[in-house]
Structure formats: structure tokens, C-alpha cells
Amino acid sequence: MATVNLNSLISSPRMKSARLTLSILMRNPIGAAGFLIMLTYVAIALILQFAPFLLGISQPGIMVTNFSNPYPSPPSPAHPLGTTFPGIDVRTAIIKAIRIDVFSSLLVVGVGAAIGSVVGIYAGYHGKLIDQAVMRITDIFFSLPFLVLALAIGFTLGRALNDVLLALIIVWWPIYARLTRSQTLAIKNELYIKFSLISGNGSLKTIFKHIFPNTLTPVLIQMSVDLSNVILLIAGLYFIGFAAESPYLPELGSLISYGFPFVLTAWWTIVYPGIALLIFSLGMNMFGDGLRDALNPRYRT
Amino acid sequence: MARLLNLVLKRVLLGIVTLVGLTIITFVLSHAGGPTLAVSTYINPRSPVPAAEQIKLLEQQFHLNDPLYIQYFYYMSGLLSGQWGYTDTTVFNGPVTTAIEYFLPNTIELSVLAIFIIITVGIRLGVFSASRQDGIADNVIRVLSFVGIALPAFWLALLLQETFASNVVSNWLDVLPLDGNVSRTLVINLPWYQEGISYPTHFLFIDALLHGDFAIAASNFLHLILPAFTIAMTSLAIIVRMMRSSTIDSLHQDYIKTVRMKGIPERKVIRYHAQRNAMIPTATVLGILFAFMLSGVAIVEYVFDYPGIGQWIVSAFLQDNIAGIMGANLVFGMILIASNITIDILYLFIDPRIKY
Numbered sequence A: 001m002a003t004v005n006l007n008s009l010i011s012s013p014r015m016k017s018a019r020l021t022l023s024i025l026m027r028n029p030i031g032a033a034g035f036l037i038m039l040t041y042v043a044i045a046l047i048l049q050f051a052p053f054l055l056g057i058s059q060p061g062i063m064v065t066n067f068s069n070p071y072p073s074p075p076s077p078a079h080p081l082g083t084t085f086p087g088i089d090v091r092t093a094i095i096k097a098i099r100i101d102v103f104s105s106l107l108v109v110g111v112g113a114a115i116g117s118v119v120g121i122y123a124g125y126h127g128k129l130i131d132q133a134v135m136r137i138t139d140i141f142f143s144l145p146f147l148v149l150a151l152a153i154g155f156t157l158g159r160a161l162n163d164v165l166l167a168l169i170i171v172w173w174p175i176y177a178r179l180t181r182s183q184t185l186a187i188k189n190e191l192y193i194k195f196s197l198i199s200g201n202g203s204l205k206t207i208f209k210h211i212f213p214n215t216l217t218p219v220l221i222q223m224s225v226d227l228s229n230v231i232l233l234i235a236g237l238y239f240i241g242f243a244a245e246s247p248y249l250p251e252l253g254s255l256i257s258y259g260f261p262f263v264l265t266a267w268w269t270i271v272y273p274g275i276a277l278l279i280f281s282l283g284m285n286m287f288g289d290g291l292r293d294a295l296n297p298r299y300r301t
Numbered sequence B: 001m002a003r004l005l006n007l008v009l010k011r012v013l014l015g016i017v018t019l020v021g022l023t024i025i026t027f028v029l030s031h032a033g034g035p036t037l038a039v040s041t042y043i044n045p046r047s048p049v050p051a052a053e054q055i056k057l058l059e060q061q062f063h064l065n066d067p068l069y070i071q072y073f074y075y076m077s078g079l080l081s082g083q084w085g086y087t088d089t090t091v092f093n094g095p096v097t098t099a100i101e102y103f104l105p106n107t108i109e110l111s112v113l114a115i116f117i118i119i120t121v122g123i124r125l126g127v128f129s130a131s132r133q134d135g136i137a138d139n140v141i142r143v144l145s146f147v148g149i150a151l152p153a154f155w156l157a158l159l160l161q162e163t164f165a166s167n168v169v170s171n172w173l174d175v176l177p178l179d180g181n182v183s184r185t186l187v188i189n190l191p192w193y194q195e196g197i198s199y200p201t202h203f204l205f206i207d208a209l210l211h212g213d214f215a216i217a218a219s220n221f222l223h224l225i226l227p228a229f230t231i232a233m234t235s236l237a238i239i240v241r242m243m244r245s246s247t248i249d250s251l252h253q254d255y256i257k258t259v260r261m262k263g264i265p266e267r268k269v270i271r272y273h274a275q276r277n278a279m280i281p282t283a284t285v286l287g288i289l290f291a292f293m294l295s296g297v298a299i300v301e302y303v304f305d306y307p308g309i310g311q312w313i314v315s316a317f318l319q320d321n322i323a324g325i326m327g328a329n330l331v332f333g334m335i336l337i338a339s340n341i342t343i344d345i346l347y348l349f350i351d352p353r354i355k356y
Helices: A002-010 A013-027 A029-050 A090-126 A128-142 A146-157 A161-187 A191-198 A203-239 A252-262 A268-294 B002-031 B034-042 B051-061 B068-080 B096-131 B136-150 B153-164 B204-210 B214-251 B254-261 B266-284 B286-303 B309-318 B322-350
Strands: B086-088 B093-095
Touching (some): A013 A268, A029 A268, A090 A128, A090 A203, A090 A268, A128 B002, A146 B002, A146 B286, A203 B153, A268 B153, B034 B051, B086 B096, B096 B136, B096 B204, B096 B214, B096 B266, B096 B286, B153 B214, B214 B286, B286 B322, B309 B322
8 A cells, every 4th residue: 555655646647747856867967966965964963863873973962172281283194184172172162063053054944935935925925015125124134234133133032043043034935935936926927827717726725725835946056056155054053152151062053263363373174164064055056057958848858 | 317317316215215224234233231230330339329239320311212213313313413322442531533533544444445445456357357258367367356255354354364474474575564553662652642643633544644644544554454455355256256257258259359450459349449348247246345345344343453443343343332333234234225226327327328
């Protein structure tokens, strides 16, 4: 019974479309590399979440300090990537930080996209006054640089990780609202939408069956690029000292900030965490690029 | 002409609406902690008056017991009459408006150089890359622009500091200064430069030229190069990619074939025919790129210890100074709104097909 269900699931049109997308993506070297980078980072994050001992890590939630030997020491057999102030092993700290960074950016982008899509589709579908109001509100959010707005919101909320994430979600939904609104506006007068409404489907069903799937492509592409933007923003906020309430929380930006006073004498405290950040960010951009091609109808025939 | 005026007026009005919305956000954020948090910085622990009494007095003085919408009008009248509160940070101590007056010119100097880099280098590189499609140069530029988009600005800033510091990579790279906006030895005992602020315009570069002091102007320019390059990096990479793809698109158009058949040299075909049209899609993202750039300003000024609005907002944030954060937010908002209006109008000139 289970196998039959599985077969019908695999051969369902939606799964076929997803498999086609994946196969086009994997044929593009840039997209494939980005996809693999994303899988690797998510795998590291998951292993650290559920079985940290597999990577030989005992305290995944905190960077272990060593105040008896606090100053950065260069890479050595005991510490392959060196140590940073105060006596933190850079290699394990990076692995621990990947978990928090990856999950945080996934959470911010996921929740932001969900809120933005709901608001955007609603505004685009109903139009008129609601549409105008939503557009003016997003205008306000777009009139501030992300980092500056996040600083202002974060200041009011507090300095824990949850506050940072909440601040970033507040900053990050308007992009998706605009994106889904313009998509909705573009298709809401199409015949198949009208047909769906005439044939007795309610607004809600029409939105879910016809409008939402059509907005999904640009949203997915934007999400993959935003995973990179958000991780850079989180790291930036932590770098300038957002984490006052949680020192030694493993995060790549705050790891780099520990090396900041030693920038001219201990390059390894800065270079290695930055490379971990750069690879993820690069991977997400490459993935987004591949996804754009893979979801482009021109390449799907 | 009347149409153009109409458009400008409409955009300006929308900008003002957005600005009012922005003040609502800053008002809500500064009041979200409740009245007690707002007055906590004004309490004097050494005063003989008990703290509870002081809070009551302050609440009366700042109208904190009135309904919120009335408080908002007090807030707005304060903003309009130039009372933006006081900022008490390590980089500046005094009224917010004075802080903006001192820091904004430095940030503008930095941004102008960054925009210059973005537009000149970005457009050239993109067109160059397109003209050598799939060649070695094109592939190198494509990879670099990919990396450029993904680079964390603060990390790039730190790497540049490491590279250009003496004794780290090599001694001969020790040519660019790493922090501040001018060599401190040059500005000792100058009558027109006091406590990090130059007179009369506060633009150090312009002031130095006004006083005929070219050494200071040169030093200021050298100090701008690394931070400006860092700020420009992300937007530069995006522009290169956009210019490349839109130039390639326009090179496949029929009118380019016509121009080529007329025997016009390829260099001129690209310069005067393909590039011009390739600018149109690029111009649409300029506003977003400008926002990206300003986002980088805050963090890059902090790393390079550059006395601008960005460094000020970071130190206001670290030292719990709410007036400084909200003031800087309003300034950034005004700059971005004004630049978006300008870009919309410029767009008319880049693409003459558009009629409003």
C-alpha cells in the first residue's frame, strides 16, 4: 500500500515539475554548486542540532572560552584554525556558529516571505484602498537602509537572539509583499482566474489554487538570494555588538568581532570565520541564479 | 513641461507622506519601552530630589501622561522646530541636530566617492565584459562580481585593513591610511579645524581647498579610498552583472545589426548604441543599490573609525542613546526618499519613451 502511494506521489504533476526543476538545476554547474553548498551547511546545522557528538562537539550552544590563555594563537595541530580572544578555538566555533546562522536566516526569510506573501496577495487581490495602504507602508520600510532600521527596532526590542530575529522579520516582509502584489495584479484579470470564480470556487480557494502557485517562482528566487542577505545582516549586527545579552553565543559575526582588536596581528581570527560566511552567502547567490534559470519557462521544454 | 512638473510634484508629495510615516515609526519605537524608559536617561542620581519625584516631574515636562496621539504632535512640533533631542555617545556629545550637522558632510563625501566608483567602474566593467562575451576577461569579471555580491562589507573592510597595514602582507602596500578621515599630524593647531570639525562648510575636502591647503585635501582623499571602495563593492558587483546582461541583450537587437552594416566601428557601436539602451534596466535598480550602499555605510564607518553618521548611529546603539538612533534613522530616511525622487526624475531623461 505504501509503495503505491509513494509511486502516485512521485508521478504526480507537482512532483514531476519539482524533479524537472532539480534536474535542470543540477545540469547548471553554478546552480548545482550552490545547491550542494546549501545542503552541506544545512547538514552541518542539523547534525549539530541533533547529534553534535558526530562532529566531536560537546557544547554546541556556547563558544568555550579559555581565560588561562586568552590571546589569539596561530593555527597549530591542537587548533587547526588557531584560537581567538578569549582562548576560543576558531574551528569548533565556526561549526557551532553555522548552526545558529543557518537556522536564523532560514527562520527570518521563511517567516518574512510567509507574512509578505499573505499581505501582498491580499492587497493585490482586493486592490483599492487596502492596496494603497499596503504600498505606502512598504514605502516607509523601503525608505530606510535595512541595517539602520534593524538597529532602531532591535534597540527597542532588546539584545537577545530572539529580538534580533524579530527585528529582522519586521524589516524583511515588505520585499515579499511588493513581489507577490505585483504578480497578483498581473494575473488577477486573466481568464482562468475569472473562470475559477465563475465555476463556484470562492476567493480563498481561487487564491490558493491559482494565484499563490503563480507567485511562488519569484518568491522562491528572492528567498534564496535573501538567505544570503539576511545571514550577512545578522553577522553585521552581531559584529557591531548586538549580542550584549548573550556573549559567547556562537555566531560568525560576533566571532569576527572578537578578532577585531587583533586585526593587524592575528589574521586567522578574521579570515576563517569570514570565509565560512562568504561561502554560504556565495552558495545562496549561486543557488538563486541556478533557480532563476531552472524555473524559467524558456529552459523547461 | 507641465507634465514633468506634475510628476515632480506628485513624487515630492508622496515623499512627504512617506516621511510622515517614518516619523510615526520612530515615534512608536522611541515610546515602545513605556514612559519610564524614555525618561530614565534624564534622571540625575546625585540630585537631592528622590528618583520617583524626578520621574513624575519629567513625565509632566515631556507630556508623557497625555494620550499617545497628543504626544505625537508634541514630537512632531519638536522635530519641526529643530529639537531632536540630545545624543550622549563617545563620538559626540550634544544636540542631535548639531551631530547631524557635523557628521553628515563626512558621510556625504564618502558616499559621493562610492557612487562615483559604482557608476564609472560598474558601467565600464559591465559593458567591457559584455563586449568580450565568454572570453577570459568576461569569465573573470563574472566570477568576481558573484563574489562581490556575496562579500560581507565589514569583513571586506577588515581584510583591506590587514592588506594595507604595514608588516602584514608586505611593507610596500603600506600606502593607504586605515582609519579616520585625515592624518592627525596635519591638522594640529589649525584655526579652521577644531576637535575633528572643519569650518566653514564642514566638508573637510572643500574646506581644505578653500583654505588652499592641498596636503590636507590629499590626505582626506587618501583616507576616503578604502571605505568608499568597501561601501561600493556590493552595488558595484550588482551593476556589473546588470550592465553585462542588458548590454548583451541589446547587442542582439536589430538596430545594432543595422548600425554594424553601416560600417560603424564596433567600439562606437557599443559605446553609442548598445550601452545607451543597456542603461535603462540598470537605472531602475539604482534606488535599491543606493539603499544597499547606505546600509553598508553604518558598519564600514564603524570599522574604519570614520567620523560619519554611520559611526554615530552604531555608537548611539551601543551606548543606549535613543535620540541618536532615531535622529540618524530620520536622516537616512530623508536621504533615501530624496534620492528615490531624483532617480525617478532622472529616469525620464535616460528613457525618453516614458510619458507620464
